[in-house]
Amino acid sequence: MKLKRLYLRNFRSYKDWVSVDFENITTFIGKNDAGKSTILEALEIFFNNDIVKIDSSDANVFSDSKEVIIACDFTELPNELILDSGEKTSLKEEYLLIDNDTLRIKKTYDCSRSKPSEDICIVTNHPTAEGFDNLLSLKEKDLQKMVKDRQLDCPKKGNPLMRKALWKSADELNIAEVEISLSKSKEDIKDIWSKLESYLPTYALFQSDRSSSDSDGEVQNPMKVAIQEAISEVQQEIQEIQEKVREKATKIANQTHEALRSIDPSLANELTPTFAPPAISKWNNLFSIAMDTEAGISLNKRGSGVRRMILVGFFKAEAERKAKQSNKKDIIYAIEEPETAQHPNNQKILIKSFLELSETPHCQIFLTTHSPGLAQELPTNSIRFINKDEHNNTVVQEGTKSVISDVVKTLGILPNPEQNIKLVIYVEGPTDVIALQCFSRCLREKNLDVIDLASDKRILLIPSGGSILKYWVDAQYLENLHCPCIHIYDNDVATYQKSIDKVNARNDGSWGTLTKKYEIENYLHHDAIKAAYDVDVDTDEDKVPERFGEAYAIKKSLDAPMGANKSKLYLGQAFNKMSYQLLMERDTEGEIKNWFDKMKAIVERQ
Structure with missing residues (x-):
């Protein structure tokens, strides 16, 4: 799936409804505290709620409501998938699309609580006719009863087949926009959500205000995985080592036992040497890997720009590893201010890499930047300008000539200085x-x-x-x-x-x-x-x-x-x-x- 659009309401500086369209590469530009990072962090909450978690203070301070809404539209949907009962179906056949090729998932957070609750729903054009509006929540036996009552000629196994037949048999479905709750209290719907969630892109956020050392998660996690994989491949060798340790330790224990027997036979009789080898999982913690660069110089001793460049590489590798583990095809890299601590030459290297990466299948790149040099290399249709309107509301603008002019003024971009153009x-x-x-x-x-x-x-x-x-x-x-x-x-x-x-x-x-x-x-x-x-x-x-x-x-x-x-x-x-x-x-x-x-x-x- 590809992220097409984000909707926000009442989230931090975004009080009123705002929508943001995304391209293969999308870059947010605006003054400090305009709301650039807020966009990327809203997506982190939507996809993961991990690096950034929803907090009771995330509701807009000027709003009377404590309800925060983050919703996403997705395109490039799977042609078929299994939602329940092991039977293949499609989102269109299940009336789960807001239009012909768009899936909209909406998450609502109640920030009146110290730990905000989450409600998930699909916003879709769905049958609303009585008796045909809740088929997705019905169990197999309930669908079978409906099929029998209506004397329909269709398989009595496979929920999607029965739903399709039932919808087809209706005189009028009254299709209208509704919200189908994916509440945890409804087990069948919860199962459908778990299946849908597995198709969402992997979202990986690289924040600008982070440390740049080889103890960073993006460095250490891949190294820990490498250690785990290596240990899993040398199980026999580990067992041989443990056996040698057991033999040696048992021999020493027996010698100690004999020595104690000569001192006090009653005490020695209560000693029985046993050997308890460490669990294989404990071996993982015995090793760590620090990162040295050329000439043996530790990564931690390199300049901040070099450290950050290397960490961006580890960030990408870690995101790809997670995507592979989850069997997800699509991945979104969100990187705040990649120009931080970078020489202009490095900025050009980075943006060239991002542009190439954005052209690969199943990949999107989201950036924020203050750098004129980096922004100049970006496609104009990828730029989103974040500003305040006449009512001091945060708005996201794109596409028009005047908006690009505002971007140019904000970043102080100058034209080619050569004056002798013929x-x-x-x-x-x-x-x-x-x-x-x-x-x-x-x-x-x-x-x-x-x-x-x-x-x-x-x-x-x-x-x-x-x-x-x-x-x-x-x-x-x-x-x-x-x-x-x-x-x-x-x-x-x-x-x-x-x-x-x-x-x-x-x-x-x-x-x-x-x-x-x-x-x-x-x-x-x-x-x-x-x-x-x-x-x-x-x-x-x-x-x-x-x-x-x-x-x-x-x-x-x-x-x-x-x-x-x-x-x-x-x-x-x-x-x-x-x-x-x-x-x-x-x-x-x-x-x-x-x-x-x-x-x-x-x-x-x-």
């Missing part, structure tokens, strides 16, 4: 930037007059739409400079031609074109992909990223192919393997050379 080149995405820089390098192997896109400060490459925040900032800044531009888009979307026609209709020297091939990856030579990843992909065929993802998954024995976006990122490495000769074999008509001739002509006219 040409802006708009492409579709980050991979297209890599591709054009590669083509420039290849062409310059034979002709140094070709513009060097990797270093020429007169030219700015921007993925269209400002999908990355730093590109959005630069694009907004350049609107006022009235720079000529070139637009180069893939040929895989028919509507792009209208955009190109508009560019070519301008009278400012701008120019646009669609690629003759299906998409930019079709200009890759299959030998370049082979050199980078040792997989064979025919680049004459359409949808190269998708077919590369499938070939790579087979090569690496992955559970599933990479998504198209991640495949594009990986193919960026293949572009680095291109040469002038390989490019000429892929571009026999000189199309790409024409692009660079246009670039040079526009720049030299300015």
Whole structure:
């Protein structure tokens, strides 16, 4: 399951209803104490109630109510599952969805008590017709009686089959939005909840205000597991050691017994040597593992930034281990302020890793940040801005141009400082930037007059739409400079031609074109992909990223192919393997050379 949306009411600073939508990667930005961490901690309470526990003080202090609500919408639901009686069914067939593909689970906490109570329910569009509104809570014998009374021709075993038949037999179900309580007092419903809960994602929270030492749980827990696994594999050796200890100890005990007999025979008669070996579980506590880094330097003696980077790695490993133990496919990594104590270079390494991780199947990344450098590398659609409205209520905003402008102002992000921009080149995405820089390098192997896109400060490459925040900032800044531009888009979307026609209709020297091939990856030579990843992909065929993802998954024995976006990122490495000769074999008509001739002509006219 994938988390689609969170709802909060009366939780800390969120007094009124607020909803938050989530992407594969979602980043919360706002001033200190705006409510960023509150979002991640609300999810921790919803999924685990462990690292952060619901507390009586969590109810909003300005509210008359002590009832806190945390609810979540989930998509990418299992096609079938077993809820009860061992019979496969689906959430849709059981009327447990709020819409066609969304499961909504709502948890309500009574914070009027010193230890808040929890009530769980499913908010769903469910039958409300009398007699058909409570089938999920009925036991098998009750369903059998209803089936018999209505003389239905259906199996008398398997609760889902009988429920389906009963609902189908009704004259009118009166479907309406209701809340189905999953109260612990209703055993059958409780069983259904336990089954549903096993499909929820594993949620792992890495807090910003934590210590960074090798005694941290994320370090020690995996090491303890490693020790347990190692001990389980050497049971025979342990038994041999214990037998040797027993023999030696018994021998010494017998010698002591004989010595006591010579002193006082009556006392010695009451001594019987026995041996009680420690339980195997006790061996686990005999060992501990400290972490040394390069040159034997203890992790605890390294700089705080290095310690934190390493702990993020352990955090990820521990979360994956827990997910594997619980047999859950989906996992959410929530990390507060990953930039803490990090050099800007490390921040870029982290965000690149997070972006790649977010493209893997069954994975979501949630972040909070104050760092302009880290935020600039994020997709604009992933950003959530937390602020106060005119009534001083906490709100979460997303998506609009004005909201992104507020984010830029809050973080103090500045546009590209270069003032001598003479040409802006708009492409579709980050991979297209890599591709054009590669083509420039290849062409310059034979002709140094070709513009060097990797270093020429007169030219700015921007993925269209400002999908990355730093590109959005630069694009907004350049609107006022009235720079000529070139637009180069893939040929895989028919509507792009209208955009190109508009560019070519301008009278400012701008120019646009669609690629003759299906998409930019079709200009890759299959030998370049082979050199980078040792997989064979025919680049004459359409949808190269998708077919590369499938070939790579087979090569690496992955559970599933990479998504198209991640495949594009990986193919960026293949572009680095291109040469002038390989490019000429892929571009026999000189199309790409024409692009660079246009670039040079526009720049030299300015």
